[in-house]
Amino acid sequence: MTPVTLHPESIVFTPWVMRNPISTYRIQFHKDFTFTDFERIIPYLDKLGIKTVYASPIFEAVPGSVHGYDGVNPQRINPEIGTEEQLQRIHEVLAQRGIGWLQDIVPNHMAFHPDNRWLMDVLEKGTLSLYSTFFDIDWNSPHHQGRLMVPFLGDPLDDVLNQGELTVSYQDRRFVLTYFDTAYPLHLRSYASILQAANEPPSEPLRELLVQLAELDDITDPTTYALHSTALQIKLDEWLRQSPAKSFLGKCLRALNESPAQLRRIIDEQAYRLCFYGETDFRINYRRFFTVNSLICLNIQHQHVFDHVHHFTKKLLETGAFQGLRIDHIDGLYDPSQYLERLRQLAGEDAYIIVEKILKDDEDLPTNWPIQGATGYGFLSIVNNLLTRTSSQESFTRFYQELVGDRKVVRKELYDKKAYILFQHMGGELDNLFHLFRELQLANEEQLTALPNDTLKEAIGEFLIRCPVYRYYGNRMPLDPTEADAIRNIFDHIRQHKSRLSPAIDLLEKVLLTWPSEENTAYTNRALQFYQRCMQFTGPLMAKGVEDTLMYTYTRFIGHDEVGDSPLYFGLTVDEFHQKMMDRQAKWPLALNATSTHDTKRGEDVRSRLNVLTDLPDEWLDEVRIWQTLNHQLKTSVVIDGSDESDEANGAIESPDPNDEYFIYQTLVGAYPMPDQDGEDFPNRLDEYLQKAIREAKRYSSHNTPNEAYEEATKAFARKLLDTNRPFWKRFDAFYRQIADLGIINSLAQVVLKCTCPGLPDVYQGCERWDLSMVDPDNRRPIDFEQRCESLDALLHHSSTNRWSELWRSRYDGQIKLHLVYTLLQECRQQPVLFAEGQYTPLMVEGYYKDHVLAFARHDTQHWYVIAIPLGIARLCRDQQTTPITIDWNDTHILIPNEAPKQWQHRLTKAEGMAETGIRVTDVFADVPLGVLKLGSVDA
Secondary structure, X not given: OOOOOOOHHHOOOOHHHHHOOOOEEEEOOEOOEOHHHHHHHHHHHHHHOOOEEEEOOOEEEOOOOOOOOOEEEEEEEOOOOOOHHHHHHHHHHHHHOOOEEEEEEOOOEEEOOOOOHHHHHHHHHHHHOOOOOOEOEXXXXXXXXXXXXXXXXXXXXXXHHHOOOEEEEEEOOEEEEEEOOEEEEOOHHHHHHHHXXXXXXXXXXXXXXXXXXXXXXXXXXXXXXXXXXXXXXXXXXXXXXXXXXXXXXXXXXXXXHOOHHHHHHHHHOOOEEEEEHXXXXXXXXXXXXXXXXXXXXXOXXXXXXXXXXXXXXXXXXXXXXXXXXXXXXXXXXXXHHHHHHHHHHHHOOOOEEEEOOOOOOOOOOOOOOOOOEEOOXXXXXXXXXXXXXXXXXXXXXXXHXXXXXXXOOHHHHHHHHHHHHHHHHOHHHHHHHHHHHHXXXXXXXXXHHOOOOOHHHHHHHHHHHOOOOOOOOOOOOOOOHHHHHHHHHHHHHHHHHOHHHHHHHHHHHHHHHOOOOOOOHHHHHHHHHHHHHHHHHHHHHHHHHHHHHHHHHOOOOHHHOOOOOOOOOOOOOHHHHHHHHHHHHHHOOOOEEOOOOOOOOEOHHHHHHHHHHHHOHHHHHHHHHHHHHHHHHHOEEEEEOOOOOOOOOOEEEEEOOHHHHHHHHHHHHHHOOOOOOOOOOHHHHHHHHHHHHHHHHOOOOOOOOOOHHHHHHHHHXXXXXXXXXXXXXXXXXXXXXXXXXXXXXXXXHHHHHHHHOOOEEEEEOOOOOOOOOEOOOHHHOOOOHHHHHHHHHHHHOOOOOOHHHHHHHOHHHOHHHHHHHHHHHHHHHHOHHXXXXXXXXXXXXXXXXXXXXXXXXXXXOOOEEEEEEEOOHHHHHHHHOOOOOOOOOOOOEEEOOOOOOOEEEEOOOOOEEEOOOEEEHHHHOOOOOOEEEEEOOOOO
């Protein structure tokens, strides 16, 4: 593939494309996939039918970043990726082809890293820094004496000092404190101590510098302080360039670094406090992303911070390089509604804006947000549940309860995991909320002293844990009645389950939901501040408790242990699916339809394969029981000593335990490469995946305190399962091949839904072919675009009357999916308004197999499409002893509305027909069990 040559005179701006995407393709940029690499694949994406590039963060990030969410400078393109000039050239090339650019931005946080110059300025100057209000730091925390935590030491500070791992040095015109390859700037108040450490009489230039350093103590204005301190550092650097001064500096540094007492004094007088990383589990004075110490959050709610952070983004919107924005972690912001209103004003009415948002329990996006929708996790969940057989829930649950020897209730498990994360890893955040409540004077001393010890803090914790969604969005008091009722229900639930907290809950309810008879604006604002602050932590708690813990421990059916989905869910009826699609069309017709993302736990085709298991519960569970017997001898006894973060009992256990063993079997069935295809280094990938899964589960091991004995025993067990000479492999291979074929049909049906349901189809990089990846970093492996380009060219230059039969015969190579994606994206290009704005009409299916077909129409006043996919065909294949493409559909037919045209053409197979009272499913699924029919006059 070669880059496109730009012909500026031929640039064509398509209004619809520039305003709203038709389809998006997610690209993960990093040092090994740069703008230069991207330029080479533009012709391929255009040929595929992509109308918008959906780019991961491209602003400067931590060196070597593989994702870009650890930004250090939002006002510069990441030099590891490319330059602003390259981006503008790419924009011109894309515009020539009518392709837009949707940019992922990160307003919630930045990297806590030496390359973050704003943050390093805060470390150097403390509250006198021009950037001290940029970061969400609690300078008044009672545990830190006005100093920002820097929790990156591998051991407690005293131990690090005794080991000689901290030294003072001079780098880049300033004194720094070095710890291995990291350097933290020193406050100018320390410069005098450093320059007098050698106990030698100061020279005249040095005496002058010392006087000026002392005068800095009298400056209280940050702007004035910044000017004077910079001037002093320049002057010092000029002096130190002289040979006598260089020698003098060497003596000072040697004397200082050889004196632990002097070094400790220097450390103690900084605006920050170096400490052991584990301290943040119970004490912290800055807001971080989830529980990641190395990501510090921004006060984006302040207008000056918003303006500064978005300055470069605004420029790129104005120059046309960006046509849309994707907002990362909207739930982390103090006031998401305010942020989006400001962003809309900055970006303009024509910009396409979507937010990363995970919805729970039929929650909907706030309809007052000035956006086009969300990034697609909700759509992923809906489709995943549609392809899950609801009636199998009882069988799966009963088997799982027998397997783990406990009647696990998933809602109780959810509560337990969130509580574990809060009290074991976010204790500092909870402590800060408790102190904020007191600091805001939301209750008087009499009310507080009337409460039993610590019950108020515990009550605040229960409020966070029991929040059923990621967060609520109220930004004024009194809260909206619906939101107030939801908060009241949480309080009632706590009283019901923990009555001893009732007095504290009564106080919280009075503060947040009961208002004084006379208006008290100041108190109202303080109560709102506390409420919104709480909401900034319910999301991280849900994410860490559910996505990063429960989804690795509750393995009843791992197909729903997915971001956007939930272990609580187990299927969706056809009627429920139709209702959700009609709601989506009415409210968010331009939201993304995603089926894989950079954050999904499993690739889209893994889930499609796993869903087949719910169609054959008896066969699947019987097979698992046989596998357990065959493989029992492969297990190893491991001692769990409780020294890690385990929430399990101590003692000797078999590794893997039954829960993890079942997890492995599901993973193998779902993720093992397609039959007779390249193994893609599957054994090593599985090793890495299992290690991450075990540590995320935090049952026997964790990231902080890994239990390598349990991990290695579990990985060894899994590797032995892949031994083709063992009895297990023969049974597994036969079973998985059967499931793989049925999973392919589910995968293709998923593509059809993604491209034709309300919303805009999104393709995650590489997923136009089979995507059997596991969680990151596995799902961020390099993509062979050269191969995809050659495959697409071969498809387009090969004509055959038996195209789908040939594609099915070679189905394992992924060509069949690529062809389907290409064909459907062409339909979206030809009918962008219909698929974005057209009506969604559920269609009735009648006949013997009516429960195995889902059908709907997309239409406007002039054009009609009828879409049909099979459901649960595994049972039909079993009962008819046939293959997915030779099923006898008997008399099953799709009813067509009277006002719809009767003539139809199958857009995949080019078959044609007339619909009298309906369309026979046998005719629709003749060559491939998928229906994309265009009604009306037949065209090419």
